[in-house]
Amino acid sequence: MNIVEEAIYRRAAYNSRRHFLKKCTSGLGALALGTLMGCDKGLFSKENTMKTIEGFVPGTRHFAPKAKSVIFMHMAGGPSHLELFDYKPELEKLDGKDTPRSLMEGKNFAFLKGTPKLLGPQSKFKQAGDSGAYVSDYLPHFSEVVDEVSLLKAMYTDEFNHAPAQLLMQTGSSRLGKPSLGSWTVYGLGSENDNLPGFVVLTSGGGGISAGKSAWGSGFLPTIHQGVQCRSKGEPVLFLSNPDNIDGHLRKRSIDIINEVNQLEYDNVGDPEILSRIAQYELAFKMQATVPEVMDIGEEPAYIHEMYGTNPGESSFANNCLLARRLVEKGVRFIQLYDNRWDTHGVGQGNGVGEGMRRSCQVIDKPMTALIQDLKQRGLLDETLVIWGGEFGRTPMMEARTGEGFDGRDHHLEAFTMWMAGGGIKRGVTYGETDEIGYYGIKDRVHVHDLHATILHQLGFDHERLTYEFQGRNFRLTDVHGKVIQSILA
Amino acid sequence: MLLNISDLIVFFGRFHPLVVHLPIGILFLAAVMALLSRNKKFSNLASALDFVLLMGAISAGVACVLGWMLSVGGDYDPDRLFWHQWMGILLAVLAFGIYWLKTRGQHYASGVWMKGNRYAFWFLLILIGFTGHLGGNLTHGSNYLWQYAPDFVRTIAGLEPKPIPRPPVTVLDSADIFLDAVHPLIQSKCQSCHNPDKQKGGLLLTNYEEMIQGGKNGSSVIPGDLDNSVLYQRIILPSTHEDYMPAEGRQGFNDDELALIKWWIEKGAPSSMLLGEMEKEDDIHSKLKRMFGLNPSETRLPGAEVAVADSMGLKSVMDQGFIVKQITPDANYLEIRLPFTGQTLKELDTDVLLLVKDQITWMDFSNGEVEDGDLEVIGQLKGLSRLNLANNPITDSGLEHLGDLTELTYLNLYGTGVSDEGLNALQSLNRLKSLYLWQTSVTDEGIRAFAAERPGVTIVMGHSGEGDGQEGEGEVPQEGA
Numbered sequence: 001m002n003i004v005e006e007a008i009y010r011r012a013a014y015n016s017r018r019h020f021l022k023k024c025t026s027g028l029g030a031l032a033l034g035t036l037m038g039c040d041k042g043l044f045s046k047e048n049t050m051k052t053i054e055g056f057v058p059g060t061r062h063f064a065p066k067a068k069s070v071i072f073m074h075m076a077g078g079p080s081h082l083e084l085f086d087y088k089p090e091l092e093k094l095d096g097k098d099t100p101r102s103l104m105e106g107k108n109f110a111f112l113k114g115t116p117k118l119l120g121p122q123s124k125f126k127q128a129g130d131s132g133a134y135v136s137d138y139l140p141h142f143s144e145v146v147d148e149v150s151l152l153k154a155m156y157t158d159e160f161n162h163a164p165a166q167l168l169m170q171t172g173s174s175r176l177g178k179p180s181l182g183s184w185t186v187y188g189l190g191s192e193n194d195n196l197p198g199f200v201v202l203t204s205g206g207g208g209i210s211a212g213k214s215a216w217g218s219g220f221l222p223t224i225h226q227g228v229q230c231r232s233k234g235e236p237v238l239f240l241s242n243p244d245n246i247d248g249h250l251r252k253r254s255i256d257i258i259n260e261v262n263q264l265e266y267d268n269v270g271d272p273e274i275l276s277r278i279a280q281y282e283l284a285f286k287m288q289a290t291v292p293e294v295m296d297i298g299e300e301p302a303y304i305h306e307m308y309g310t311n312p313g314e315s316s317f318a319n320n321c322l323l324a325r326r327l328v329e330k331g332v333r334f335i336q337l338y339d340n341r342w343d344t345h346g347v348g349q350g351n352g353v354g355e356g357m358r359r360s361c362q363v364i365d366k367p368m369t370a371l372i373q374d375l376k377q378r379g380l381l382d383e384t385l386v387i388w389g390g391e392f393g394r395t396p397m398m399e400a401r402t403g404e405g406f407d408g409r410d411h412h413l414e415a416f417t418m419w420m421a422g423g424g425i426k427r428g429v430t431y432g433e434t435d436e437i438g439y440y441g442i443k444d445r446v447h448v449h450d451l452h453a454t455i456l457h458q459l460g461f462d463h464e465r466l467t468y469e470f471q472g473r474n475f476r477l478t479d480v481h482g483k484v485i486q487s488i489l490a
Numbered sequence: 491m492l493l494n495i496s497d498l499i500v501f502f503g504r505f506h507p508l509v510v511h512l513p514i515g516i517l518f519l520a521a522v523m524a525l526l527s528r529n530k531k532f533s534n535l536a537s538a539l540d541f542v543l544l545m546g547a548i549s550a551g552v553a554c555v556l557g558w559m560l561s562v563g564g565d566y567d568p569d570r571l572f573w574h575q576w577m578g579i580l581l582a583v584l585a586f587g588i589y590w591l592k593t594r595g596q597h598y599a600s601g602v603w604m605k606g607n608r609y610a611f612w613f614l615l616i617l618i619g620f621t622g623h624l625g626g627n628l629t630h631g632s633n634y635l636w637q638y639a640p641d642f643v644r645t646i647a648g649l650e651p652k653p654i655p656r657p658p659v660t661v662l663d664s665a666d667i668f669l670d671a672v673h674p675l676i677q678s679k680c681q682s683c684h685n686p687d688k689q690k691g692g693l694l695l696t697n698y699e700e701m702i703q704g705g706k707n708g709s710s711v712i713p714g715d716l717d718n719s720v721l722y723q724r725i726i727l728p729s730t731h732e733d734y735m736p737a738e739g740r741q742g743f744n745d746d747e748l749a750l751i752k753w754w755i756e757k758g759a760p761s762s763m764l765l766g767e768m769e770k771e772d773d774i775h776s777k778l779k780r781m782f783g784l785n786p787s788e789t790r791l792p793g794a795e796v797a798v799a800d801s802m803g804l805k806s807v808m809d810q811g812f813i814v815k816q817i818t819p820d821a822n823y824l825e826i827r828l829p830f831t832g833q834t835l836k837e838l839d840t841d842v843l844l845l846v847k848d849q850i851t852w853m854d855f856s857n858g859e860v861e862d863g864d865l866e867v868i869g870q871l872k873g874l875s876r877l878n879l880a881n882n883p884i885t886d887s888g889l890e891h892l893g894d895l896t897e898l899t900y901l902n903l904y905g906t907g908v909s910d911e912g913l914n915a916l917q918s919l920n921r922l923k924s925l926y927l928w929q930t931s932v933t934d935e936g937i938r939a940f941a942a943e944r945p946g947v948t949i950v951m952g953h954s955g956e957g958d959g960q961e962g963e964g965e966v967p968q969e970g971a
Contacts, residue, residue: 061819063820192813192830195830307953374953377952486745
């Protein structure tokens, strides 16, 4: 017996049958206790699957909704409220002055250090519409529809970095793993059109957003509720069309067989995700016909292209806006637009809130204005909730990481502006107010959770009652927070 | 960290309400055993009596000490505490006394004791009852016990009959600002701490006079003076603020409720006044309506209620391919739209809709090849409040069928063949609020004529179109009230 064999032998001798049984008792006891105490909500318990998949009745709202669909335009990066909606003449006077210490102490910033200088607004403001709300000259088109929207000027959030702030804005939690707003919506409402996903995501501005695909993930909700990303250029949904030499008939047969196998597997182990998988295969097959049709904006008349500033075949925010309207017409519940160009740190020429941001605004101004007007003339704005905003605002202080002169502003969580329109929201209202330099909200502050509560309210849900049981407790989009902003509801 | 002695005392003191049930139970048992053991049948109980009595006496002593520790916290009204405290101490002393007499004292008082001991136990029982009741009053409030008693019991107890609840508000103007709006709010949010038994901050908030009178921090409500009305100033603080009310994490006032209280104080904080007699700004008017749930138009559903849809009828509608859904679980109204399969009304049987004609209230038949003939059927669906007929080949003659849809608030006719003449038929739609006429033959003149008759209706034209020359929208001002 060599030394290795001896080691194995000794080890085996030590781990006698007695040891085995002794060790198992505590484990078996724990298992039994778990079952006794009703913790049988595991992944593989059949009872649970019945409850989540079959027991759920789509379309059971809590009260009559004002909005049937939502279009959420998320300006990833955090657009500066100080250049767009929150006019601060006082900040203009303080341009170039040192920031008082009291504004910096105890605060977290992504990049600001020491004593930064204040930076006055880089755009010109003009009062617009009957409501007389101030709108920047960066957004000449939007000022025409400012009477359609409610401006939320004292939004605030908990996070000062992109990924957590985007997650908070989209999932109600700055950590990964929670279902997104769109997923909750589809979970609550069910899909109107069985041939299209209920939750569609469209991105523009290049690159992925910092929070990644988790921003439209379904978290612990059944994965059938996750957002489906569509592209406005090339194939709308990747890998949706048939591979070479495979025709529709063969494709259908193979999907049927795959689903049969999956059904067998489900009958064996009862994992609800298998049902989601089956549903997804079926939806994907139906989408082969419906998606290319709805995603083809070429059939829109010329005046519509003129209105939005769209170019078919391109990947752009304008195309996404037009697609959003088309998807609403097809009964899609939640359309999430991401435009990724708003992180204006001023680390180089054209990266700040001056010329750079003006150019960014040119990309979104016309299409988002057209979207509101187009929805309105079709009578859809009345039942479609349109939301616009970033994950946070920008500081009144200048960020000068790579030297001054590039008009940079750092991330700012204490105050930023968002707007909502349609879907039972008041028209031409400004809600909330910030201080003289747009640093803090001083009146009617609205937290991200409050925004979520309001969105769900307009869809016909009490945000405190739209829950999903996971790991032994009920979860909500708004966790334990959130207050519906009654003052902006028509 | 050092232990704070006074905190520690109160910490133990709070076990008093728990421990106090031991002497109640044990001494009660002792008394019952003593009284029963006189009977032959239960005479064997006598041997255990000493032990039970001692246990009861000790636990009564412990409860007294803990009770004293609880009173150190100062949360209790001293006058009301006095009798509970001394009766409790008397009870403990009595229990020890009886025990002593029963075990050691027999030499001194055997004769008298043997005759009189049952009276001692009866007295003990009565004392337990009274002391316990006074203690319960201290903890739960003196009206706790009788709150839900039937009126005849309340009369015996010397209380007034239960207050008659105010009838629910059905018309805004006949509601009372204080009695129906402010007072119920204060009752639900404040009274659990500011009542005669707790009086946190020396403040009572059970009726109007007490609100005006205020507490330790001065007057809580000063009519017309928001800045000095402490009640208002403290409920508007951020909920994390130390002085925020309601305290202890209770649910605070929402925006509507805050606005109401603000308005009430600004209007001179009347103790009773009908809302009809008060001047209401639009904003507060809508808030009040929302609070009383008097906003049927806001729900986008018709005011009246309907019966459950006939299930066979509903099934026939669904079998046709229509997408039908119940709008909310608590009303039987249905929304209906065409299937997304590309099927239009031409291929579907419209008459089945009449099987659920009372229940259908939202209808989206846009892009559905709806023709004038179909409107004859749709016109019979009297419950319709939202009707979308956009992009359909319908004309003025079809619109004439819609004249009876008096619940209609939203009518979408964009992309149809209607013209000025057709609008005449819509003038009888009393509740109509928005009318969509982009890409129709309706002219500015037609809109003006319609708006003159129906100024409350918002008419939406288009922002873009093929040479219809209509930039902007032919919108008329929002309705006044």
